[in-house]
Amino acid sequence: MKHIKIDPITRLEGHGKIDIFLDENGEVANTYFQIPELRGFEQFCVGRPVEELPRITTRICGVCPEAHHLASAKACDAVFQVDPPPTAKKLRQLLYNVFFAGDHTTHFYALGGPDFIVGPTAPAAERNILGVVRKVGLEVGGRVIEMRKRTQEVLKVLGGKQTHQVTSLPGGVSKGITAEEAAVIQQHCRWFVEFGKFTIQAFHDIVLKNQAYVDLILSEAFSHRTYYMGLVDDNNRVNFYDGKVRVVDPDGKEFARYSPAEYLDHISEHVEPWTYLKFPFLKKVGWKGLVDGKESGVYRATPLSRLNAADRMPTPLAQAEYEAMFTTLGGKPVHATLATHWARVIELLGAAEMALDLAQDPEITGTQIRTIPTRVPTEGVGTVEAPRGTLTHHYVTDEKGIVKKVNLIVGTTNNYAPISLSIGKAARGLIRKGSEVTEGTLNMIEMAFRAYDPCFGCATHALPGRQPFVVRIRDANGEILQEITR
Amino acid sequence: MAFEPKIIGFLCNWCSYTGADLAGVSRIKSAPNVRVIRTMCSGRIDPAFVLKAFQLGADGVIVMGCHLGDCHYQEGNYKTIRRIPFLKRLIQGFGIDPRRLRLEWVSASEGDRFAQVVNEMTEEIRKLGPLSLHVHRDAQQPVLHQ
Amino acid sequence: MGKPTLALYWAASCGGCEIAVLDLHARILDVAAAFDIVFWPVALDFKYDDLRARDDQSIDLCLFNGSIRNSENAEIAHLLRAKAKTLVAFGSCALEGGIPGLANLTTKQDIWHYVYEESPSTVKLNGGVFPQTHSSMPEGAIEIPEMWETVKSLDQVIEVDYFVPGCPPQPERIWEVIEHIMSGRPLPSKGSVLGAGEKTCCDECPRERKEKKLKQFYRPFEIVPDPNLCLLDQGIVCMGPATRDGCGALCTKANMPCRGCYGPPPHVTDQGAKMVSALSSVIDAHDPQEIERILDQIADPMGTFYRFSLAHSILRRVEKP
DSSP states (O other): OEEEEEOSOOSSSSOOEEEEEEOTTSSEEEEEEEOOOOOOHHHHTTTSBGGGHHHHGGGGOSSSHHHHHHHHHHHHHHHHTOOOOHHHHHHHHHHHHHHHHHHHHHIIIIIHHHHHHHOTTSOGGGSSHHHHHHHHOHHHHHHHHHHHHHHHHHHHHHHSSSSSOOOEETTEESOOOOHHHHHHHHHHHHHHHHHHHHHHHHHIIIIITOHHHHHHHHOGGGBOOOEEEEEEOTTSBBOSSSSEEEEEOTTSOEEEEEOGGGGGGTEEEEOOTTOSSOEEEETTTOOOSSOOSTTSOOEEOSHHHHHHHSSBOSSHHHHHHHHHHHHHTTSSSOOBGGGHHHHHHHHHHHHHHHHHHHHHOGGGGOSOOBOOOOSOOOEEEEEEEETTEEEEEEEEEOTTSBEEEEEEEOHHHHTHHHHHHHHHHHHHHHOOTTOOOOHHHHHHHHHHHHTTOOSOOOTTOOOOSOOOOEEEEEOTTSOEEEEEEO | OOOOOOEEEEEETTTHHHHHHHHHHTTOOOOTTEEEEEESOGGGOOHHHHHHHHHHTOSEEEEEEOOTTOOTTSSHHHHHHHHHHHHHHHHHHTTOOGGGEEEEEOOTTOHHHHHHHHHHHHHHHHHHOOOOOHHHHOOOOOOOOO | OOOOEEEEEESBOOSHHHHHHHTTTTHHHHHHHHOEEEEOTTTSOOOHHHHHHSOTTOEEEEEEESBEEEHHHHHHHHHHHHHEEEEEEESHHHHHOTGGGGGGGSOHHHHHHIIIIISTTBOOOTTOOOOOSEEEOSSOEEEOOOEEEEEEOGGGTSOOSEEEOSSSOOHHHHHHHHHHHHHTOOOOOTTOBOSSOSSBGGGTOOSBOOOOOBSOOBOTTTOOOOTTBOTTTTTBOOOGGGSBSOSOSHHHHTTSOOOOTTOSOTTOSOHHHHHHHHHHHHBOOOSHHHHHHHHHTSOOHHHHHTTTTGGGSSSOSOOOO
16 A cells, blocks of 8 residues: 655644555545644643643643633633623733734735645745735735734733733733723724735635636535534624634534533544544534534534634624625535635634724723632633634632643644544545646645644745655555655 | 662751761761761752752752751841741652651750751651652653654 | 755744744844745645755754654654754753643653543543554554653753743844844854843843742732732742843733743752742741741742743652652
């Protein structure tokens, strides 16, 4: 059996490797997507004072520390049964929406975007931010840098540090903002909204006006019928920060709607011995293996999932694009994995709009930012939508608030099974009997992965022209049959 | 061969070292297991010295200083009286039995007391057994090669 | 003659150090103009085989972040040491183990038992199913790295030329280091810490400090501290006295106590020991019972004093029972 290895996965956050096995006919027998590491946060947080967890759990991910910081803060509030003052909650939400817009920017322009904007079969040397700039204009590179710079500045003011925030604790936040600071943030938020509109337009011009790309988005090789999960408010509108967890089935019908604290009734995790990461699945449907469909408990939690699971966006400009997307793609729910890029830019704009609303709220400069907890701490769950998916922090403490137990369901973890499926399906669709495995083929397999992960990228960078990539195909004896270099 | 505890003793110059000297001069018998390191004051003992002693193979560490109120530098042993109990908690956090660290006040005239303390500590450590730490056992872990 | 070559790699890391490099913003273009980036998994498509194929010492500068948690981290550390002329331990994890080093307060066995069996959402399988380094699947053999028992810092595995502390290193400090290297000016002697100061975080903190006589400690959520006075003076444990400066005292400026992410100050080998010493000096009690009462109010010395530096401390890890 031929064995193709991609090690490591690149242009993504985190570590991973892909093994593709081909049978005698040269068709894909199976693919394995392995996660090679475990750090053990759930165990080494035991014994820590619970109020330290918003500062420890940020180190799960330095690209979306804000998500962990706030899920953790909300879990701490629940542990102490304490309600932060309205200003504190709004400051946290403002931080979060600013972060969301910045994070989606990074992914769209530099990580997943280049494959899409520049083209999946474009030369490897073009598939990066430089190629994006050549395609859409030199100005764009500077604007992307500017977007990241502005969002990071706001995050430093609201979070203390721009990476690994510190300001949230049980009962509120440690620092408020003055009227002057609020005015500056409002200015930034207006800029973010303009940037969001610009990005939507760019997506239309480059992707949607190109029929080949639309065909690719809708192609079967990049499509799965799964359940979809996202947080919604009381009116079933997308909400990144708070609300109920809503799950819709592959036909778009509501399957579950629950408070984050009830997640254990709905989510279980399956262990496989060939990887360090577990596979979450819907408990009430059951684990049927790495398959999609209504009978399988595999679900997706991505920007596309959120838009599928909700009825509408909470802000007008994002809502208009939400409607346009579903009209173009033939109604809800959309199963096309690559449409996640479109959902992502819609969320980028929506987050910018939300941030502007919050920055203009008169309560944002309030001085009441802390409620001192008075009750005996016990147990609590905090959930937010990380850019990559629904994020849950669950803590149990002793009566002094020292952690006894931690359970985390992290954004991308929700998607481990779907990503494995996507890689397998893309590989099967693209590697056929008699076909040669080119570097374009391999990149398209990686594209199936990249659509899910908004977490990282080199947002600003002029990358070198040459991107060597070597794949060696070995037979069962380890002899090299074919070597592909790009 | 029976286990012979290795104990590091940090003794302050003015009181406890002189007390130890007195024990020697008076020919008072005591266990030979304490290796003495003299510092000017028990307040000089940086907690890192104690951790280093354990890292290097000590089975026990004893810190001796002047009685409260008698410190040659007035306040040094007041810091010690907080530092050593705090350090016991830290070593317990590392999984080391806190009885392996001991604080005693021994004055210049207390040769008997010095000997008694040394004998008691030696027997206690003998009962606790040798201290084997990860840092003693760790060689660089093997790397998987291709 | 080509441009000098640059590699960036992440071991057991969170990606925050990569983000900190990106937070150079427009200056990243200067870096890209000055260097040929030949390996950076997060951003470029070079694979491990490309790295193996390079000549030894063909990479002029390597910034290595992340701690050594498993066999793959160690293997790539050795590989990059061979391929790079100058290797920098970049960020708290590479320097001293970082937050992943807190796993040294527990054991690999306890972690696995919880993650793969006992966690409330995990479906516990009969006999226990745990990650295997080698798996024989119907189609062929696949591998994952071995997770080590103990987290290590980079210099516990290979020789390191320079150290840049911080979780993450602050972008202004990163620029100072890279600019210095780009300029060609001579670097300090090997083994030096770059991108940080020679004092403690207290020296950068703007809060007013008075004589400390502490009879009471508070956890951060228990009180609203005065924004102008030293947090430690007010009874909140702050790692400032035992932490190297360079970050700009960002946390205390945000009304939260320092937690030590820039590592121990110069000439201090053990951050926890130093903090025990510092706090002991200012606790105002000399009755043994009163001292114990006050010490009881300091929650979690191990996890607070060694938050970032446990793997690099004198004793490095908890002894297994």
